[in-house]
Amino acid sequence: MYRKHFSARATPQHQKIPGSKQVRNSAGGYAYPVDNWTRLDRFLILGTEGGSYYASEQKLTKENAQSVIRCIQEDGVRVVKRIAEISASGRAPKNDPSLFVLAMCSKYGDLQTKHAAYDVFGDIVRIGTHLFQFNEEVKGFRGRGRWLRRVNTAWYNTRPADQLAYQAVKYQQRHGWTHRDILRLTKPVPPDSEHNAVYRWITKGEMIEGTPKIIEGTERIRSIIEDTKTSARDAAKLICEYKLPREVVPTHLLNYPEVWEALLRDMPMTAMIRNLATMTRVGLIGPASQAAKTVEKRLTDETILKNARIHPIAVLSALKTYSQGRGLRGTKTWTPIQSVVDALDDAFYLAFKNVEPTGKRWVLGVDVSGSMTWGMVAGVLGLTPMIAASAMAMITAKTEKDHEIVAFSHEMVPVNISRKKRLDDVIRAFSNMPFGATDCALPMLWALENRVKADVFVVYTDSETWCGKIHPTQALQRYRDKTGIPAKLVVVGMVGNRFSIADPDDGGMLDVVGFDTATPALMADFVRE
Known part of the structure; x- marks a missing residue:
């Protein structure tokens, strides 16, 4: 039977499906290439920090940059609009890739692109x-x-x-600038006397008439050099x-709860989330404390x-670190x-x-193979594609009552996760998963073997599949x-490859980008047709 050696219906994953557009992936298997515009989205949202199991950060970044250049050459204005859409709406965890692509537009774009x-900007x-x-990029x-x-002039003069x-005062030095x-x-050229006063302080350190009050306060708090309770109270005032x-607060004053209490009053949300551990460590946030109530109220206010x-990645990173009671760095x-x-x-x-x-x-099929335990999503230390994928799966699980969560590598991996589980429990469960080679066909084969009726399969993966027989x-x-169900497939890309x-x-398959804040809603719209 020659079909055992050449079949379009059951082809080993280390071979190309006959007549398909598949290409060899980094793991040695075959997958479909995404177009340049899909790759642009993946790069803007996921970045390439840490690389992947099969490709270094340098290699992934170079490949993505080449795709970006092709997009700019095809339609630079469209690239700029896409950067603005993803960056301004907060759909990406970090702004770094957007800044990099914007810098590329200034080089490779035509006059319309630069306008x-x-x-x-x-x-x-x-x-x-x-x-x-x-400016560094x-x-x-x-x-x-x-x-x-x-x-640069517009950035300063129009604010x-x-x-x-x-x-x-807040961002005085970063990236060597x-x-x-x-x-x-x-x-x-300063547009008015107030801007002139700010420029004078920045360039010469001088305070003249019209200098904003926050600069005066910055100079006053910097003059507090004593490390005492009295100094901390003065700083708080x-x-x-x-x-x-x-x-702008001197480092020696950041160990006092009264200083943090004063900061918390007007602290931006991003800063609050990043400093939860510190505020807990210094004793400001405690069980049933007013500070804890303030934090809880802000965190659960959707409008704020x-x-x-606030991107889910920022919250997930804080949750992962805060709940374990120690940082990944330091003691x-x-x-x-x-x-x-x-x-x-x-x-x-x-x-x-x-x-x-x-x-x-x-x-909902979560890839827990070895390649998913490597690298970082959006450059967040300790946030592997596998952990991020498990968190993403919970968004749909919380929304859809009729669902099954499965984990797979080269075999199905038992997972005891319900929609009622807290996210920190889910993270711990998936962090301890055994992992092996990758076979992304397993969720469908498992459902067929166990007579599970499904309208849609969602596979959270890096698509580096290679070891399956089909x-x-x-x-x-x-x-x-076999089932007569026109089931759909949504592939959630967790790596920028x-x-x-x-x-x-x-038409029954869809590619989406992991941790785009619009992804869960887009998946639901696709399933509803």
Whole structure:
């Protein structure tokens, strides 16, 4: 029987499906290539920090950069619009890839592309850190020209003076750049006396008439050199009076709860989430404390989360670290407050776009193979694609009552996870999973063997599948044929590579990007047709 050696219905994954558009993936198996625009989305949202099990960070970054160049050459204005859409709406965990691609647009884009980049520059480069990073990234593509001077000038001159002063004191130095460096290179003409006062303080350290109050407060708190309770109380008064950010507080005063209590009053959401462990360690956040109640109220306020562009990755990273009572770096420890852990759990789901239940039957397959335990999602230390995938699966599990969660590598892996489980429990469960080679066809084969009725299979994977006796698309078609159910397949890409197990020519299959905040809603719309 020659079909044993050559078949379009059951082909080993280390071989190409006859007549298909598959290409060899990094693991030696065969998968479908995603187009340049899909890869642009993956890069903007997932980044390439840490690389993957089969490809180094350098290799992934170079491959993605080449795809970005092709997109810019095809339609640079579309690239700029995509950067602005993903960055400004908070759909990406970090802004770093967007800044990198924007810098590439300034080099490889035509005149229309550069005009478009100028128009949305402030929407993408929102804070001082972004400005410093952009100016560092652009060094890899171009010199200091007129366009760069124009966008830098606009960034400083179009902001109200009090907001610019806040940026100047909070983000004083990043990535080898300071505001003084950029102002001296750009030489913007201040639009009014208030801006002139801010520029004078940045470049010369002088305070003149019209200097915003926050700069005065910054100078006053810097003069506190004693490390005493009295000094901490004085610092707390200055923080409240001038609404000072944490970055201007001398380090020796950050061990006092009264200082953190004053900071918490006007602390931005992102800073609050990052400093939960510190505020707990110094004793400000305790069981049933007022600070704990304040934190819980903010974390569970959907409007505040949306306005602050809090990404689920930021919440997940905080939850993972805070709940274990110790950081991945250093030796400092703390006792987690359970009510804060619960609030972080709620905040994770609230940070995604609202999803209406579809009422369909879902099988959620999480890839727990060895390659999924390597690298970092969005550059978050300790957040492997496998842990991120398990968290993403819970979003749909919380929404859809009729679902099954399964885990697989080269075999099905038992997993005891219900929709009522807290996220920190889910993370611990998946962190201890045994892992092996990758066979992404297993969820469909398992459902067929166990007579599980499913309208849609969702596979969270890096698509580096290679060890199965049948390709995932063939397994899905077999399931359709045997059950009579026109089941769909959604592939959630958890790594910024160019592979997918979804056949682009099959209208019942969809590629989406992991940890895009729009992904769960998009999946539900696809399933509803």
